[in-house]
Structure formats: structure tokens, C-alpha cells
Amino acid sequence: MINKKLTQLPQSATIGLADRVRRLMASGKEIINLTTGDPNFPTPKPIVRAAYEAIKAGQTHYADSRGLPELRRALAEKILTRNGAEYSLEDEIFVACGGVHALYCGLQAILNVGDEVLVCDPAWMTYANMINVLRAVPIRVPARPENNFLPTLADWNKSLSARTVALIINSPANPTGAVIQKDYLNKLNRLARENHLWVVSDEVYEDIIYDRREHICFASLQRAKDHTLLINSFSKTYAMTGWRVGYLAAPKQVIDNALKASQNSVTNIPPFIQKAAVVALKDSEVKRSTRQMIQEYAKRRRMVIRLWKRDRETPLRLFEPQGAFYFFIDFRNLGLSSFQIAERLLDEVGVALVPGAAFGKQGEGFLRMTIAAAPQDIERGFKKILGWSKKFL
């Protein structure tokens, strides 16, 4: 016998596409790859130095499975001062192997077989996959473009059943760039309270936000903390995707369970990585580097918007992302599926994007383009896309 849930889990269609991109690149064809969710910046130097020093100092053994107290203290301070929520470093914070692992342990901590979890459509594909792996049931809630890619309150309500135990939000959002405003979050909080739901709030893009918008941490809302699982990561803000460090902040009962999930799988996060994470949170040179990275994303975002506005003929529509580092481009006027468009863009102009249907049914007709790639690639790639789109006029 074999695990049927995993066998049945569809292998992501985007992996097939990514394989094709790699094959084409290996064969010498020039491909502009605008698919990645990985910052094209190096990890700031003080962070790298701190890891190196920690390794030299022998921080290379098993460590506290909740995370080093020093890092949990720095996180508690950060969540208090930056996010406006107070968590105890003793039993409400857990250091995980990236945001993915924080999410996995958090969901494992709250879900039982057959429980339903509300997930926006479109959304990062890992949510629904993970819920399935845990033998619970993802219920997709339409987040339509005309509503700024957010479900209406009526849509959330319609998706509830006696089995619903949680809902997941992600602001700023991958793939749409939507940032959720405070009044909407308050309404969602009321809905969660009235229906005794957990709110899993994925805030990994909290720092990548444009036009002076404000990121609101869900746990900072009134009477929200006791039913919130705050998921965050060092990956995006600090260009630390390969380091695999993130965290979960949640009520003690959730952390207690999440810890068991982690102790029985990864044991602990490497201590030298955690030492570097403390420096990421505290160092002033790192703060300068992250500010520069965010300014650079904002510059690239403006460039894409400018190129699109200047082109008066393209049938493509652009939604300006309010946060994160993706454009979710509207190709619906072309009358093709997002996978067909992704294949044709690859074959005909050598540009790789992620098909929107990979993020859910509502993503059909859209494709995700990253701005976490080199600016010259973004410019050349987007110009090619605009030129190609005119075949359909």
C-alpha cells in the first residue's frame, strides 16, 4: 500500500512548464524567465557573516525545538513594534523551516480529517495542496478581479458549512498583489468570531508594499489574537529563500501542537541559521538593504505600468499590484486558456510566465509575471509580451 492522498495530489502543472523552460534553456534557446518568486538580490552581507561566524563558533548541533530564545525574543519584539500584536516568547512563538513549514505545522495543529478550510481562488497553490495532504478539505472562495481579487463577505458566508474550521488570508497576496484594508479585515474577524473559525494569516510579503499602503497584521485587530495563526518568513523581506527560516505566532494550544508536528519531522532549525535571522531583524545595514530592495521593486513596478500605459494597442489589461512582487496580467481578451498562452509565449517569444489557472479557476485567463527578476529581463520580456499580444487584435 501507498499513501493515496499523496498519490492523488496532482503534480503541479507549473512544474511541467518549469521543466520545459529548463530543457529549452539547456538546449541553448534564450528564455526570459519571469516565473520566479525568489528575489534576484543577494542575502544582505551582515546576515551571511553572522551565519559564518556562528558556524565557526560551533553553533552546529541540535537546538531548542521552539527556536533559539534569542531569536524568539527578537521576534516577539518585532511582532510587537512592527505588527502591533503581543506574543509571549515562551509559548506563543515557534521558529519554523520557512513560511511553508510554519503553515504546515500550524495547519496540522488545528485540522482534523474532513475539516473544511476556506481558501481564496486564486491563491498560492500550496494552501489547497497542504490541506489535502492533511486529509482536510479546501473550499475555494471566488476572489474576483472586479472586486480587487478579494471575496465578498457574501462569498465567504456562502462557503461556510458545519465542517468549516478555518479560513486563510494572504495580504499582500501571491499571485494578485492585493492588499487587504483594515475595514475588510475587521469584517472578516467578526465573521471568524461568529463562526468560531481560526484565521490563518500569511503575511510573508508584509514589507513589499507600494504607494504608502499600510500592512495590517491580522493579530493586531481587536479580539483577533486568540483565533489567529500568524505565518511569516525571512524569505522575501531579506532575500533569504534558501535559508529556510520562518515563524508561526499563535495561541499556546496551537504552538504546543505545532511543536509536536515539528519535533517529529524536522527536530529544529539549524542554530547558525537562527543566529543569522537575529541579525536580519536587528542590524541597521540590513535595514538599509531591505529598504533598497523594496524601492527597487517599486521602480520595476512603475516601469511595467509605464510600458503598458504607453502601448495604446495591446489587448492586455494590467492590475497594478498593491504589494508583493508579481503582476497578475489579464489576457482574457485573447480567448485562450492561461496554459495555452504560457506555452505559446514560451515557444513564440521565449518568455516564461506562470499560468493563472495554476492558482485556481478564477485565475483562468491571467498569467503571473514576477518583478523579482533582473530589471533588464523584466523590460525585455514585458515588451515582447506586449508585442506578441497584438497578434490577437
Ligand code: PLP
Ligand atoms: N506564502 C506565500 C504566499 C508565498 O508565496 C510563499 C513563497 O513563495 C510562502 C508563503 C513561503 O515561503 P518560504 O517557505 O520560503 O518562507
